[in-house]
Amino acid sequence: MEPAENNHPEEQKTLPRVVILATGGTIAGAAESGTEAGYTSGKMGVDAMIDAVPGLTALADVRGEQVASVGSQDISFAIMIRLAGRINELFAAGEADGIVVTHGTDTMEETAHFLNLTVKSQKPAVMTGAMRPSTAISADGPLNLYNAVAVAADPKAEGRGVLVVMNDRIHGAHSLTKNNTTSVETFLSPVNGLIGTVIYGKTAYFRGPFRKHTHLSEFSVEGVSSLPRVDVIYACADMPADLVECSVARGARGIVIAGDGNGNMNAATIEAAAGMAAQGIVIVRSSRVPSGTVSRNIEVDDDRLGFIASDELNPAKARILLMLALLKKRSPAEIQALYYSY
Numbered sequence: 062m063e064p065a066e067n068n069h070p071e072e073q074k075t076l077p078r079v080v081i082l083a084t085g086g087t088i089a090g091a092a093e094s095g096t097e098a099g100y101t102s103g104k105m106g107v108d109a110m111i112d113a114v115p116g117l118t119a120l121a122d123v124r125g126e127q128v129a130s131v132g133s134q135d136i137s138f139a140i141m142i143r144l145a146g147r148i149n150e151l152f153a154a155g156e157a158d159g160i161v162v163t164h165g166t167d168t169m170e171e172t173a174h175f176l177n178l179t180v181k182s183q184k185p186a187v188m189t190g191a192m193r194p195s196t197a198i199s200a201d202g203p204l205n206l207y208n209a210v211a212v213a214a215d216p217k218a219e220g221r222g223v224l225v226v227m228n229d230r231i232h233g234a235h236s237l238t239k240n241n242t243t244s245v246e247t248f249l250s251p252v253n254g255l256i257g258t259v260i261y262g263k264t265a266y267f268r269g270p271f272r273k274h275t276h277l278s279e280f281s282v283e284g285v286s287s288l289p290r291v292d293v294i295y296a297c298a299d300m301p302a303d304l305v306e307c308s309v310a311r312g313a314r315g316i317v318i319a320g321d322g323n324g325n326m327n328a329a330t331i332e333a334a335a336g337m338a339a340q341g342i343v344i345v346r347s348s349r350v351p352s353g354t355v356s357r358n359i360e361v362d363d364d365r366l367g368f369i370a371s372d373e374l375n376p377a378k379a380r381i382l383l384m385l386a387l388l389k390k391r392s393p394a395e396i397q398a399l400y401y402s403y
């Protein structure tokens with residue numbers, strides 16, 4: 062039977078407008094063959110990526126912009142600032158109902174957290190990527206992009222901060238972390254859990270993020286072209302304490318220790334870090350352990366040494382928060398309060 066003709070075009074639903082900002086990554090990667098493990102990230106342009114997803118244009122009125130073409134190991138703060146600026150511009154001008162950012166998975170959590178702190182809108186901003194290049198057998202990118210557009214087009218996604226859609230899951234930017242080097246089920250939200258799921262475009266939400274984000278964030282990158290240097294130092298048994306001094310000598314204004322356990326480090330590093338804290342360098346204790354929180358004054362006397370505990374943020378995200386925090390003069394107590402709010 063032929064489909065009935067619509068005699069009332071004015072009754073046709075207008076589709077939500079979704080802009081896809083592409084930055085490269087494996088989702089745009091290409092290999093020599095469908096089973097080749099080696100590939101190059103960021104080979105495919107945004108329009109080809111859109112064309113490769115059947116049904117996308119039925120979900121939303123979609124158009125793409127190429128912001129960068131890199132593997133996310135090469136994402137810079139300059140690109141993050143450009144992305145935040147473009148998202149803010151598109152939403153402020155009323156040119157998009159939702160935005161999708163395609164991005165490599167390696168540093169997805171960092172860009173997601175950065176945007177979660179600097180995008181000034183309640184409208185859905187959703188990131189997605191892929192673990193398999195576009196040329197692979199069973200590439201995961203097309204369905205991830207389809208689901209990301211479905212979430213970006215969904216009014217129920219509003220007010221939940223920057224979301225990351227991968228492998229049918231909807232993660233909050235605050236919580237997600239990459240957990241496996243090769244599996245398509247790589248992202249987990251180990252501390253706070255999932256925001257929801259999206260199955261072939263059908264969304265379900267369990268909760269919103271608990272922490273402050275986007276329109277409620279006090280951070281802005283308007284007029285900002287670079288950020289203060291903050292280094293991450295990975296703690297391990299018998300680590301050399303002079304790494305702390307090296308970082309500061311190279312210009313770091315803050316250091317995040319990816320500590321062992323509950324943000325621990327050996328006594329020599331504590332002493333070196335305390336010396337730096339006394340000189341006004343911000344020392345944040347986070348953890349190299351993939352899940353759990355870092356609390357104040359457990360085995361390390363933060364009150365006496367002048368350290369900050371990262372609470373729920375892993376080292377990479379704790380670094381982003383500190384870089385943004387250091388754009389303004391703040392006391393250690395004020396910086397600690399930020400880690401409890403964001």
Ligand code: ASP
Nearest residue numbers: 086087132133165166167
């Ligand atoms: N190295 C790639 C990237 O982050 C990995 C990926 O996208 O899955 O761009």
